[in-house]
Amino acid sequence: MMASFDVVVVGAGPGGIAAATVAAEAGRSVCLLDSNATPGGQIWRGFRRETARNLPHGGEFLDWTARLERTGCAVWAGWEAIDRPAPGVLRLERNGEGCDIGFGRLVLATGARERFLPFPGWTLPGVMGAGGLQALVKGGLDPAGKRVVVAGSGPLLLAVAAAMASADAHVEGIYEQAPLGRLAGFGLTLLGQPGKLVEGALYRLRTLRAAYRTGSWVVRAEGQGRVERVTMTDGRRQWTLDCDWLACGFHLTPNLELPRLLGCRIAGGYADVDPLQQSSVPGVACVGELTGIGGMEKALLEGQIAGLAAVGREAQGRALTPKRKRWNRFAQRLDRAFALRPALRALATPETVVCRCEDVTHAALESRASWREARLHTRCGMGPCQGRVCGCAAEFLFGWENAAERPPVYPASVSTLAAGASADELASR
Amino acid sequence: MTITVNGKPVWVAEGTTVAAALIMSDEPSRISVHGEARAPFCGMGICMECCATVNGVAHRRTCQLVCEPDMNVVTG
Numbered sequence: 217m218m219a220s221f222d223v224v225v226v227g228a229g230p231g232g233i234a235a236a237t238v239a240a241e242a243g244r245s246v247c248l249l250d251s252n253a254t255p256g257g258q259i260w261r262g263f264r265r266e267t268a269r270n271l272p273h274g275g276e277f278l279d280w281t282a283r284l285e286r287t288g289c290a291v292w293a294g295w296e297a298i299d300r301p302a303p304g305v306l307r308l309e310r311n312g313e314g315c316d317i318g319f320g321r322l323v324l325a326t327g328a329r330e331r332f333l334p335f336p337g338w339t340l341p342g343v344m345g346a347g348g349l350q351a352l353v354k355g356g357l358d359p360a361g362k363r364v365v366v367a368g369s370g371p372l373l374l375a376v377a378a379a380m381a382s383a384d385a386h387v388e389g390i391y392e393q394a395p396l397g398r399l400a401g402f403g404l405t406l407l408g409q410p411g412k413l414v415e416g417a418l419y420r421l422r423t424l425r426a427a428y429r430t431g432s433w434v435v436r437a438e439g440q441g442r443v444e445r446v447t448m449t450d451g452r453r454q455w456t457l458d459c460d461w462l463a464c465g466f467h468l469t470p471n472l473e474l475p476r477l478l479g480c481r482i483a484g485g486y487a488d489v490d491p492l493q494q495s496s497v498p499g500v501a502c503v504g505e506l507t508g509i510g511g512m513e514k515a516l517l518e519g520q521i522a523g524l525a526a527v528g529r530e531a532q533g534r535a536l537t538p539k540r541k542r543w544n545r546f547a548q549r550l551d552r553a554f555a556l557r558p559a560l561r562a563l564a565t566p567e568t569v570v571c572r573c574e575d576v577t578h579a580a581l582e583s584r585a586s587w588r589e590a591r592l593h594t595r596c597g598m599g600p601c602q603g604r605v606c607g608c609a610a611e612f613l614f615g616w617e618n619a620a621e622r623p624p625v626y627p628a629s630v631s632t633l634a635a636g637a638s639a640d641e642l643a644s645r
Numbered sequence: 646m647t648i649t650v651n652g653k654p655v656w657v658a659e660g661t662t663v664a665a666a667l668i669m670s671d672e673p674s675r676i677s678v679h680g681e682a683r684a685p686f687c688g689m690g691i692c693m694e695c696c697a698t699v700n701g702v703a704h705r706r707t708c709q710l711v712c713e714p715d716m717n718v719v720t721g
Contacts, residue, residue, distance in 0.1 A: 251690055252709055253709065258689060262660070294709070311702060311705075312702050329687065329689060329691045330687065330691075339677070341673060341682055341683065343686070344684075344685065344686055345687050345688060345689075348685075348686060348688035349688065350688070351688030351689050351708065352664060352685060352688040352708070355665045355688070356657060356658055356660055356712075357661075357665035441682060442682075442684075471691075572683070572692065572694065573678075574678055575677050575678040575679040575681070600693040600696065600704070601693045604691045
Protein backbone atom coordinates (compact mmCIF):
# COMPACT_ATOMS: atom_id res chain seq x y z
CA MET A 217 0.00 0.00 0.00
CA MET A 218 1.51 3.31 -1.10
CA ALA A 219 1.93 5.99 1.59
CA SER A 220 -0.03 9.10 0.74
CA PHE A 221 -0.03 12.61 2.21
CA ASP A 222 -2.00 15.81 1.74
CA VAL A 223 1.26 17.69 1.27
CA VAL A 224 4.68 16.35 0.29
CA VAL A 225 7.70 18.65 0.60
CA VAL A 226 10.95 17.77 -1.19
CA GLY A 227 14.06 19.21 0.47
CA ALA A 228 14.49 19.77 4.19
CA GLY A 229 16.42 23.02 4.22
CA PRO A 230 14.87 26.20 5.67
CA GLY A 231 12.31 26.52 2.83
CA GLY A 232 11.15 22.93 3.05
CA ILE A 233 11.06 22.90 6.85
CA ALA A 234 9.00 26.11 6.92
CA ALA A 235 6.54 24.79 4.30
CA ALA A 236 6.12 21.42 6.03
CA THR A 237 5.74 23.04 9.45
CA VAL A 238 2.98 25.50 8.59
CA ALA A 239 1.09 22.89 6.52
CA ALA A 240 1.27 20.34 9.36
CA GLU A 241 0.28 22.99 11.93
CA ALA A 242 -2.93 23.38 9.93
CA GLY A 243 -3.72 19.73 10.65
CA ARG A 244 -2.85 18.24 7.27
CA SER A 245 -0.85 15.06 6.79
CA VAL A 246 2.58 16.17 5.63
CA CYS A 247 5.76 14.36 4.62
CA LEU A 248 9.11 16.14 4.43
CA LEU A 249 11.71 14.33 2.28
CA ASP A 250 15.44 14.83 2.04
CA SER A 251 18.32 12.87 0.57
CA ASN A 252 20.56 13.71 3.52
CA ALA A 253 20.65 11.66 6.70
CA THR A 254 19.24 14.55 8.75
CA PRO A 255 17.14 17.65 7.95
CA GLY A 256 18.77 21.07 7.70
CA GLY A 257 19.79 21.49 4.08
CA GLN A 258 23.12 23.15 3.39
CA ILE A 259 22.90 26.15 5.71
CA TRP A 260 21.99 24.06 8.75
CA ARG A 261 24.03 20.99 7.75
CA GLY A 262 25.37 19.10 10.74
CA PHE A 263 23.67 21.43 13.27
CA ARG A 264 22.80 19.81 16.59
CA ARG A 265 20.47 21.09 19.24
CA GLU A 266 23.21 21.25 21.90
CA THR A 267 25.64 23.35 19.87
CA ALA A 268 23.52 25.26 17.34
CA ARG A 269 22.91 28.34 19.51
CA ASN A 270 26.42 29.69 18.90
CA LEU A 271 26.54 28.96 15.16
CA PRO A 272 25.55 31.44 12.42
CA HIS A 273 21.78 31.04 11.83
CA GLY A 274 21.62 28.61 14.76
CA GLY A 275 18.76 30.46 16.45
CA GLU A 276 16.50 30.05 13.45
CA PHE A 277 17.51 26.38 13.24
CA LEU A 278 16.49 25.75 16.86
CA ASP A 279 13.18 27.61 16.49
CA TRP A 280 12.13 25.94 13.27
CA THR A 281 13.21 22.39 14.06
CA ALA A 282 11.45 22.56 17.45
CA ARG A 283 8.32 23.89 15.76
CA LEU A 284 8.50 21.16 13.08
CA GLU A 285 8.84 18.42 15.69
CA ARG A 286 5.78 19.61 17.58
CA THR A 287 3.63 19.13 14.46
CA GLY A 288 4.23 15.39 14.09
CA CYS A 289 5.11 15.89 10.41
CA ALA A 290 6.61 12.73 8.87
CA VAL A 291 10.30 13.29 8.12
CA TRP A 292 11.79 10.86 5.62
CA ALA A 293 15.56 11.28 5.66
CA GLY A 294 17.88 9.64 3.16
CA TRP A 295 15.24 9.48 0.40
CA GLU A 296 15.92 10.91 -3.04
CA ALA A 297 12.99 11.81 -5.32
CA ILE A 298 13.89 10.39 -8.73
CA ASP A 299 10.72 10.40 -10.83
CA ARG A 300 7.03 11.18 -11.05
CA PRO A 301 5.61 7.92 -12.41
CA ALA A 302 2.00 9.21 -12.46
CA PRO A 303 0.16 12.43 -11.57
CA GLY A 304 0.19 12.88 -7.79
CA VAL A 305 2.93 10.31 -7.24
CA LEU A 306 6.68 10.62 -6.64
CA ARG A 307 9.07 7.71 -6.88
CA LEU A 308 11.80 7.68 -4.24
CA GLU A 309 14.94 5.73 -3.60
CA ARG A 310 17.01 5.09 -0.51
CA ASN A 311 19.97 2.75 -0.20
CA GLY A 312 19.16 1.09 -3.52
CA GLU A 313 15.51 0.48 -2.65
CA GLY A 314 12.53 2.20 -4.20
CA CYS A 315 9.13 3.34 -3.00
CA ASP A 316 6.27 5.47 -4.29
CA ILE A 317 4.56 8.24 -2.33
CA GLY A 318 1.29 9.96 -3.14
CA PHE A 319 0.61 13.68 -2.69
CA GLY A 320 -2.24 16.14 -2.93
CA ARG A 321 0.00 19.21 -3.05
CA LEU A 322 3.72 19.26 -3.69
CA VAL A 323 6.25 21.82 -2.47
CA LEU A 324 9.67 21.69 -4.13
CA ALA A 325 12.47 23.10 -1.97
CA THR A 326 15.45 21.40 -3.57
CA GLY A 327 17.84 24.29 -2.96
CA ALA A 328 20.93 25.19 -4.90
CA ARG A 329 24.33 23.78 -5.67
CA GLU A 330 27.61 25.51 -6.35
CA ARG A 331 28.44 26.53 -9.87
CA PHE A 332 31.78 25.04 -10.84
CA LEU A 333 33.99 26.20 -13.68
CA PRO A 334 36.77 24.09 -15.14
CA PHE A 335 40.38 25.24 -14.88
CA PRO A 336 43.60 23.22 -15.21
CA GLY A 337 43.97 21.01 -12.16
CA TRP A 338 40.38 21.30 -10.89
CA THR A 339 40.03 17.50 -10.83
CA LEU A 340 43.00 17.02 -8.47
CA PRO A 341 42.20 15.57 -5.03
CA GLY A 342 42.24 18.45 -2.54
CA VAL A 343 40.40 20.79 -4.92
CA MET A 344 36.82 21.09 -3.69
CA GLY A 345 33.88 23.39 -3.88
CA ALA A 346 33.92 26.26 -1.39
CA GLY A 347 30.54 25.24 -0.02
CA GLY A 348 31.74 21.71 -0.71
CA LEU A 349 34.62 22.01 1.74
CA GLN A 350 32.32 23.62 4.29
CA ALA A 351 29.84 20.76 3.91
CA LEU A 352 32.61 18.19 4.33
CA VAL A 353 33.89 19.98 7.44
CA LYS A 354 30.35 20.08 8.82
CA GLY A 355 30.40 16.34 8.05
CA GLY A 356 33.35 15.76 10.36
CA LEU A 357 36.42 16.55 8.21
CA ASP A 358 38.98 18.29 10.44
CA PRO A 359 40.61 21.29 8.73
CA ALA A 360 42.94 22.14 11.66
CA GLY A 361 46.41 23.00 10.38
CA LYS A 362 45.46 22.74 6.71
CA ARG A 363 46.47 25.55 4.36
CA VAL A 364 43.32 26.52 2.52
CA VAL A 365 42.89 28.88 -0.42
CA VAL A 366 39.29 30.04 -0.86
CA ALA A 367 38.42 31.27 -4.34
CA GLY A 368 35.62 31.77 -6.82
CA SER A 369 32.69 34.08 -6.26
CA GLY A 370 29.81 34.86 -3.98
CA PRO A 371 29.08 35.75 -0.36
CA LEU A 372 29.65 32.09 0.51
CA LEU A 373 33.43 32.55 0.19
CA LEU A 374 33.61 34.72 3.30
CA ALA A 375 31.39 32.37 5.29
CA VAL A 376 33.53 29.38 4.27
CA ALA A 377 36.79 31.18 5.09
CA ALA A 378 35.41 32.19 8.49
CA ALA A 379 34.33 28.62 9.24
CA MET A 380 37.79 27.31 8.27
CA ALA A 381 39.56 29.95 10.38
CA SER A 382 37.34 29.13 13.36
CA ALA A 383 38.33 25.47 12.99
CA ASP A 384 42.06 26.37 13.06
CA ALA A 385 42.78 26.03 9.36
CA HIS A 386 45.29 28.47 7.83
CA VAL A 387 43.31 30.52 5.33
CA GLU A 388 45.93 31.54 2.76
CA GLY A 389 43.66 34.03 1.06
CA ILE A 390 40.14 34.69 -0.17
CA TYR A 391 39.89 35.48 -3.87
CA GLU A 392 36.67 36.93 -5.29
CA GLN A 393 36.41 37.29 -9.06
CA ALA A 394 33.88 40.14 -8.92
CA PRO A 395 35.46 43.61 -9.15
CA LEU A 396 35.62 45.81 -6.08
CA GLY A 397 33.45 48.54 -7.62
CA ARG A 398 30.55 46.16 -8.16
CA LEU A 399 30.87 44.73 -4.66
CA ALA A 400 30.98 48.19 -3.08
CA GLY A 401 27.76 49.08 -4.89
CA PHE A 402 26.22 45.84 -3.63
CA GLY A 403 27.37 46.63 -0.09
CA LEU A 404 25.61 50.00 -0.24
CA THR A 405 22.34 48.36 -1.24
CA LEU A 406 22.62 46.21 1.89
CA LEU A 407 21.92 49.24 4.05
CA GLY A 408 18.31 48.13 3.69
CA GLN A 409 19.28 44.71 5.06
CA PRO A 410 21.67 45.62 7.89
CA GLY A 411 21.58 42.05 9.20
CA LYS A 412 23.45 40.92 6.09
CA LEU A 413 26.06 43.65 6.55
CA VAL A 414 26.65 42.57 10.15
CA GLU A 415 26.85 38.93 9.06
CA GLY A 416 29.47 39.78 6.42
CA ALA A 417 31.46 41.91 8.87
CA LEU A 418 31.49 39.10 11.45
CA TYR A 419 32.73 36.59 8.88
CA ARG A 420 35.44 39.04 7.81
CA LEU A 421 36.53 39.65 11.41
CA ARG A 422 37.26 35.97 11.84
CA THR A 423 39.46 35.93 8.73
CA LEU A 424 41.38 39.18 9.18
CA ARG A 425 44.72 37.41 8.98
CA ALA A 426 43.91 36.31 5.42
CA ALA A 427 43.90 38.64 2.42
CA TYR A 428 40.49 39.29 0.87
CA ARG A 429 41.14 40.22 -2.74
CA THR A 430 38.47 41.21 -5.18
CA GLY A 431 38.95 41.11 -8.94
CA SER A 432 41.17 38.03 -8.69
CA TRP A 433 40.71 34.40 -9.54
CA VAL A 434 42.38 31.02 -9.83
CA VAL A 435 44.30 30.23 -13.03
CA ARG A 436 45.38 26.65 -12.30
CA ALA A 437 45.99 24.10 -9.56
CA GLU A 438 49.01 21.80 -9.62
CA GLY A 439 50.58 18.99 -7.63
CA GLN A 440 51.75 15.38 -7.68
CA GLY A 441 48.60 13.31 -7.32
CA ARG A 442 46.90 16.05 -5.28
CA VAL A 443 46.83 19.84 -5.12
CA GLU A 444 50.03 21.38 -3.73
CA ARG A 445 49.89 24.91 -5.12
CA VAL A 446 47.57 27.23 -7.00
CA THR A 447 48.29 30.09 -9.35
CA MET A 448 46.13 33.18 -9.00
CA THR A 449 45.73 36.28 -11.15
CA ASP A 450 44.18 39.72 -11.03
CA GLY A 451 44.22 39.90 -14.83
CA ARG A 452 47.60 41.65 -14.94
CA ARG A 453 50.05 39.58 -12.95
CA GLN A 454 50.11 36.03 -11.61
CA TRP A 455 51.32 34.64 -8.31
CA THR A 456 51.49 31.19 -6.72
CA LEU A 457 50.35 29.99 -3.29
CA ASP A 458 51.17 26.69 -1.58
CA CYS A 459 48.12 24.96 -0.13
CA ASP A 460 46.65 21.65 1.02
CA TRP A 461 43.13 22.42 -0.14
CA LEU A 462 41.64 24.74 -2.72
CA ALA A 463 38.00 25.57 -1.98
CA CYS A 464 36.59 27.04 -5.17
CA GLY A 465 33.01 27.68 -6.25
CA PHE A 466 31.41 30.36 -8.41
CA HIS A 467 28.26 31.38 -6.57
CA LEU A 468 25.20 29.11 -6.68
CA THR A 469 22.80 27.69 -9.21
CA PRO A 470 19.34 26.26 -8.42
CA ASN A 471 18.66 22.50 -8.45
CA LEU A 472 15.99 22.66 -11.17
CA GLU A 473 15.98 18.97 -12.13
CA LEU A 474 12.75 18.09 -10.31
CA PRO A 475 10.82 21.27 -11.29
CA ARG A 476 11.86 20.67 -14.92
CA LEU A 477 10.84 17.00 -14.78
CA LEU A 478 7.42 18.03 -13.49
CA GLY A 479 7.06 20.59 -16.27
CA CYS A 480 7.34 23.76 -14.15
CA ARG A 481 8.05 26.83 -16.28
CA ILE A 482 11.58 28.17 -15.89
CA ALA A 483 12.26 31.86 -16.58
CA GLY A 484 15.64 33.59 -16.38
CA GLY A 485 17.26 30.52 -14.86
CA TYR A 486 14.79 30.13 -11.98
CA ALA A 487 11.42 28.49 -11.39
CA ASP A 488 8.69 30.95 -12.39
CA VAL A 489 6.19 31.31 -9.54
CA ASP A 490 3.19 33.50 -8.67
CA PRO A 491 2.97 35.55 -5.45
CA LEU A 492 1.85 32.41 -3.56
CA GLN A 493 4.88 30.43 -4.81
CA GLN A 494 2.76 28.38 -7.22
CA SER A 495 4.59 27.12 -10.30
CA SER A 496 2.99 26.82 -13.75
CA VAL A 497 1.96 23.26 -12.81
CA PRO A 498 -1.23 23.17 -10.70
CA GLY A 499 -0.60 21.95 -7.14
CA VAL A 500 3.18 22.30 -7.38
CA ALA A 501 4.92 25.13 -5.51
CA CYS A 502 8.62 26.06 -5.69
CA VAL A 503 10.39 27.88 -2.85
CA GLY A 504 13.82 29.06 -1.73
CA GLU A 505 16.81 29.03 -4.05
CA LEU A 506 14.69 27.53 -6.86
CA THR A 507 13.08 30.94 -7.38
CA GLY A 508 16.26 33.04 -6.90
CA ILE A 509 19.47 32.66 -4.89
CA GLY A 510 18.59 34.65 -1.77
CA GLY A 511 19.54 32.54 1.23
CA MET A 512 17.84 31.41 4.41
CA GLU A 513 15.59 34.39 5.14
CA LYS A 514 14.01 34.31 1.69
CA ALA A 515 13.60 30.53 1.85
CA LEU A 516 11.90 30.66 5.26
CA LEU A 517 9.39 33.26 4.03
CA GLU A 518 8.68 31.48 0.75
CA GLY A 519 8.33 28.13 2.51
CA GLN A 520 5.72 29.59 4.86
CA ILE A 521 3.82 31.16 1.97
CA ALA A 522 3.79 27.87 0.03
CA GLY A 523 2.81 25.89 3.12
CA LEU A 524 -0.08 28.25 3.86
CA ALA A 525 -1.21 28.15 0.24
CA ALA A 526 -1.09 24.34 0.30
CA VAL A 527 -3.65 24.26 3.12
CA GLY A 528 -5.98 26.91 1.70
CA ARG A 529 -4.76 29.79 3.88
CA GLU A 530 -3.96 32.06 0.95
CA ALA A 531 -4.78 35.28 2.82
CA GLN A 532 -2.20 34.48 5.51
CA GLY A 533 0.30 33.64 2.82
CA ARG A 534 -0.37 36.87 0.97
CA ALA A 535 0.30 38.83 4.17
CA LEU A 536 3.93 37.65 3.99
CA THR A 537 4.53 38.67 0.38
CA PRO A 538 5.65 42.31 0.95
CA LYS A 539 8.45 41.06 3.23
CA ARG A 540 9.33 38.39 0.70
CA LYS A 541 9.62 40.98 -2.09
CA ARG A 542 12.52 42.62 -0.29
CA TRP A 543 14.39 39.34 -0.35
CA ASN A 544 13.56 38.84 -4.04
CA ARG A 545 15.29 42.14 -4.73
CA PHE A 546 18.22 41.04 -2.57
CA ALA A 547 18.49 37.88 -4.70
CA GLN A 548 18.53 39.91 -7.92
CA ARG A 549 21.23 42.19 -6.55
CA LEU A 550 23.32 39.16 -5.56
CA ASP A 551 23.13 37.77 -9.10
CA ARG A 552 24.26 41.12 -10.53
CA ALA A 553 27.03 41.69 -8.00
CA PHE A 554 28.57 38.25 -8.46
CA ALA A 555 28.02 37.86 -12.22
CA LEU A 556 30.91 35.98 -13.82
CA ARG A 557 33.58 37.91 -15.72
CA PRO A 558 34.12 36.72 -19.32
CA ALA A 559 37.84 36.10 -18.63
CA LEU A 560 36.83 32.97 -16.69
CA ARG A 561 35.83 31.36 -19.99
CA ALA A 562 39.49 31.27 -20.95
CA LEU A 563 40.68 29.30 -17.90
CA ALA A 564 40.13 25.84 -19.38
CA THR A 565 42.87 24.83 -21.84
CA PRO A 566 42.13 22.34 -24.66
CA GLU A 567 43.27 19.46 -22.39
CA THR A 568 41.21 20.54 -19.38
CA VAL A 569 38.47 18.09 -18.43
CA VAL A 570 35.06 19.79 -18.50
CA CYS A 571 32.88 16.72 -17.79
CA ARG A 572 34.42 15.07 -14.73
CA CYS A 573 32.26 11.93 -14.90
CA GLU A 574 33.28 10.99 -18.44
CA ASP A 575 36.63 12.87 -18.71
CA VAL A 576 35.47 14.92 -21.72
CA THR A 577 37.96 17.69 -22.49
CA HIS A 578 37.38 21.26 -23.60
CA ALA A 579 38.94 20.38 -26.99
CA ALA A 580 36.34 17.66 -27.55
CA LEU A 581 33.51 20.09 -26.86
CA GLU A 582 34.46 23.39 -28.47
CA SER A 583 33.52 22.35 -32.02
CA ARG A 584 30.04 21.18 -30.96
CA ALA A 585 26.96 23.22 -31.74
CA SER A 586 24.73 22.38 -28.77
CA TRP A 587 24.47 20.58 -25.45
CA ARG A 588 22.53 17.82 -27.18
CA GLU A 589 25.19 17.35 -29.86
CA ALA A 590 27.92 17.37 -27.22
CA ARG A 591 26.09 14.68 -25.26
CA LEU A 592 25.52 12.45 -28.28
CA HIS A 593 29.06 12.72 -29.63
CA THR A 594 31.24 13.00 -26.53
CA ARG A 595 29.17 11.61 -23.60
CA CYS A 596 29.51 15.01 -21.89
CA GLY A 597 26.84 15.14 -19.19
CA MET A 598 25.97 11.44 -19.63
CA GLY A 599 27.74 10.22 -16.49
CA PRO A 600 26.29 9.71 -13.02
CA CYS A 601 26.05 13.44 -12.18
CA GLN A 602 23.81 13.80 -15.24
CA GLY A 603 25.34 17.14 -16.16
CA ARG A 604 24.84 18.79 -12.77
CA VAL A 605 28.45 19.96 -12.79
CA CYS A 606 29.41 20.22 -16.48
CA GLY A 607 25.97 21.44 -17.60
CA CYS A 608 26.36 24.76 -15.77
CA ALA A 609 29.95 25.02 -16.95
CA ALA A 610 28.96 24.35 -20.57
CA GLU A 611 26.19 26.91 -20.32
CA PHE A 612 28.73 29.56 -19.29
CA LEU A 613 31.55 28.40 -21.59
CA PHE A 614 29.59 27.71 -24.76
CA GLY A 615 26.18 29.28 -24.19
CA TRP A 616 24.41 25.92 -24.41
CA GLU A 617 21.07 25.59 -22.78
CA ASN A 618 20.14 22.34 -21.09
CA ALA A 619 16.38 22.59 -20.78
CA ALA A 620 15.21 18.98 -21.06
CA GLU A 621 14.99 16.64 -18.10
CA ARG A 622 14.34 12.93 -18.25
CA PRO A 623 13.65 10.52 -15.41
CA PRO A 624 15.25 9.34 -13.27
CA VAL A 625 16.68 12.71 -12.17
CA TYR A 626 19.20 10.83 -10.04
CA PRO A 627 20.85 7.50 -10.84
CA ALA A 628 18.65 4.73 -9.46
CA SER A 629 18.81 0.95 -9.28
CA VAL A 630 16.98 -1.08 -11.92
CA SER A 631 14.78 -2.58 -9.21
CA THR A 632 13.61 0.92 -8.19
CA LEU A 633 12.85 1.84 -11.79
CA ALA A 634 10.95 -1.39 -12.40
CA ALA A 635 9.29 -1.69 -9.00
CA GLY A 636 6.55 0.34 -7.47
CA ALA A 637 3.07 0.28 -8.83
CA SER A 638 2.70 0.59 -12.59
CA ALA A 639 1.38 3.89 -13.94
CA ASP A 640 -1.92 2.23 -14.93
CA GLU A 641 -2.37 0.81 -11.47
CA LEU A 642 -1.67 4.21 -9.94
CA ALA A 643 -4.10 5.95 -12.27
CA SER A 644 -6.91 3.60 -11.24
CA ARG A 645 -6.49 4.35 -7.53
CA MET B 646 34.39 4.46 16.10
CA THR B 647 36.39 2.75 13.38
CA ILE B 648 35.44 2.07 9.78
CA THR B 649 37.43 0.32 7.08
CA VAL B 650 38.42 2.04 3.82
CA ASN B 651 39.98 -0.31 1.25
CA GLY B 652 41.06 -2.54 4.11
CA LYS B 653 42.62 0.34 6.11
CA PRO B 654 41.10 1.15 9.51
CA VAL B 655 40.06 4.83 9.86
CA TRP B 656 39.01 6.31 13.19
CA VAL B 657 36.14 8.79 12.94
CA ALA B 658 34.03 10.74 15.41
CA GLU B 659 30.33 10.02 15.63
CA GLY B 660 28.35 11.89 12.97
CA THR B 661 31.20 11.91 10.44
CA THR B 662 30.16 11.38 6.83
CA VAL B 663 31.79 8.59 4.87
CA ALA B 664 33.13 11.17 2.37
CA ALA B 665 34.94 13.01 5.19
CA ALA B 666 36.39 9.66 6.31
CA LEU B 667 37.55 8.99 2.73
CA ILE B 668 39.49 12.27 2.67
CA MET B 669 41.06 11.46 6.05
CA SER B 670 42.06 8.02 4.75
CA ASP B 671 43.87 9.58 1.75
CA GLU B 672 42.35 6.90 -0.47
CA PRO B 673 40.96 8.12 -3.80
CA SER B 674 37.18 7.82 -3.96
CA ARG B 675 37.36 6.65 -7.56
CA ILE B 676 39.61 6.33 -10.61
CA SER B 677 38.29 8.34 -13.55
CA VAL B 678 37.69 7.08 -17.09
CA HIS B 679 41.23 8.15 -18.07
CA GLY B 680 42.82 6.85 -14.88
CA GLU B 681 42.98 9.97 -12.67
CA ALA B 682 42.55 9.60 -8.91
CA ARG B 683 39.53 11.60 -7.70
CA ALA B 684 38.36 12.64 -4.25
CA PRO B 685 35.12 14.10 -2.83
CA PHE B 686 34.45 17.42 -4.55
CA CYS B 687 31.01 19.00 -4.09
CA GLY B 688 30.26 17.65 -0.61
CA MET B 689 26.52 17.87 -1.17
CA GLY B 690 25.39 14.93 -3.26
CA ILE B 691 25.68 16.51 -6.69
CA CYS B 692 28.95 15.55 -8.41
CA MET B 693 29.08 11.79 -7.68
CA GLU B 694 32.89 11.89 -7.34
CA CYS B 695 32.61 10.38 -3.86
CA CYS B 696 30.48 7.36 -4.84
CA ALA B 697 31.84 4.13 -3.37
CA THR B 698 30.73 0.64 -2.36
CA VAL B 699 29.55 0.69 1.24
CA ASN B 700 28.77 -2.58 3.03
CA GLY B 701 28.42 -4.26 -0.34
CA VAL B 702 26.03 -1.69 -1.85
CA ALA B 703 27.63 -0.06 -4.91
CA HIS B 704 27.39 3.61 -5.97
CA ARG B 705 26.59 5.07 -2.55
CA ARG B 706 26.98 8.84 -2.38
CA THR B 707 29.30 8.85 0.60
CA CYS B 708 28.84 12.58 1.35
CA GLN B 709 25.16 11.86 2.12
CA LEU B 710 25.99 8.90 4.32
CA VAL B 711 26.99 8.93 8.00
CA CYS B 712 29.60 6.45 9.28
CA GLU B 713 28.43 3.51 11.35
CA PRO B 714 30.72 1.25 13.43
CA ASP B 715 32.62 -1.32 11.35
CA MET B 716 31.32 0.06 8.07
CA ASN B 717 33.24 -1.39 5.12
CA VAL B 718 34.00 1.07 2.31
CA VAL B 719 35.61 0.00 -0.97
CA THR B 720 36.56 2.63 -3.56
CA GLY B 721 37.91 2.56 -7.09
